[in-house]
């Protein structure tokens with residue numbers, strides 16, 4: 150199979166780790182270690198907590214560090230009486246380029262509904278940022294053979310009503326919930342099967358061109374050791390990394406695993 154034309158995206162989701170001082174050190178470390186060839190064929194984003202964003206933005210811009218700024222969540226309104234929330238407009242003003250939408254931790258721990266995921270996705274698009282829409286099944290759903298049905302339902306709820314151009318611009322992250330933070334990553338073949346299913350579902354919702362353009366990431370216990378195996382799969386266009394993204398060295402090792410020579414399966 151020929152190498153994919155889609156440029157991989159490797160994203161680091163810091164979750165609720167690293168205060169703004171630690172963020173400063175980590176991003177500076179990334180900037181010092183990262184060589185132009187490391188990012189020649191891959192886009193990279195980091196998603197720190199909200200309180201770090203301004204520090205991260207200033208440093209990335211001042212030092213021209215080749216990573217895009219990302220956020221982990223936002224509200225779907227631009228402003229208003231939503232105590233504790235952060236709006237997409239605020240993120241856009243800080244130079245945020247990618248926003249995680251509907252991460253399983255938001256869905257499970259903070260009761261984020263399919264409707265809220267869909268509204269947030271539209272709000273992020275409205276502010277010309279790229280949503281990384283997260284989908285994935287629980288261990289029980291997987292054991293019952295419901296993985297595809299779950300993914301199709303989540304994608305349909307999130308994307309229904311968007312036009313093909315909007316859908317083409319999205320990133321979808323396939324993150325099986327049982328693989329997150331467990332050390333029990335999916336196999337590369339399982340990740341490929343699920344990412345291919347996501348792409349086929351996009352094809353049904355928005356047509357073949359959108360399916361060919363949309364980037365599909367795998368996430369769940371990604372490490373520097375297993376990253377290359379996922380990225381070698383034809384339908385895995387990048388990685389969403391949690392724990393292993395907190396350290397600049399291990400995150401860069403994962404970024405380096407996306408060299409194009411490794412993207413074709415032998």
Ligand code: 13P
Nearest residue numbers: 162329330369370391392
């Ligand atoms: P881990 O890489 O720590 O398993 O986290 C995955 C994840 O949830 C990224 O969004």
